[in-house]
Amino acid sequence: EDKVVQSPLSLVVHEGDTVTLNCSYEVTNFRSLLWYKQEKKAPTFLFMLTSSGIEKKSGRLSSILDKKELFSILNITATQTGDSAVYLCAAKDDKIIFGKGTRLHILP
């Protein structure tokens, strides 16, 4: 059965800290790995990763994929209270399989 597992499920840090969110996947016809940020609305796209070892970066956020180990991480540096959200990882074959998400809370 295809699955996506995220860890930790919940994380509380102070503003300014750096966090690393983990995502592992087992998907038969894997095509790409997606990261989304979800506040109280539909998920907002962050990154799509298809190639191993190539870091994608957007401001304080970065992500990388390891297709050998079936693993991805999302890093957020110098966290701010506005980063508080659920971060969803999803693996895409013909459909999108979501992990349960990591609920990140940034304390001021």
Place this chain on the structure above:
Amino acid sequence: DAMVIQNPRYQVTQFGKPVTLSCSQTLNHNVMYWYQQKSSQAPKLLFHYYDKDFNNEADTPDNFQSRRPNTSFCFLDIRSPGLGDAAMYLCATSRELSGSLPDFGPGTRLTVT
């Protein structure tokens, strides 16, 4: 301009009373997806259409049906909503099944009383 539109944004229905949620897109995408997301859970795929071809997930209850009368519109029908069907329902579209990033609508939050 909104490209994936869901109406209504909030829907309240009574236990057992049929309800229809609507999704429309201006992107001319081939694929339309319906996801159910319960509180503090990941979105769960219910079904998707590739053009007119309907693909139901194996564990989607029969209570959930869908219609896609044309490229732009897709409907989610819940025949007899139960309290456990209260959730956010997300519509998403993509140009193709593979290699295309999905665009999500804002969701419809369904409450069952």
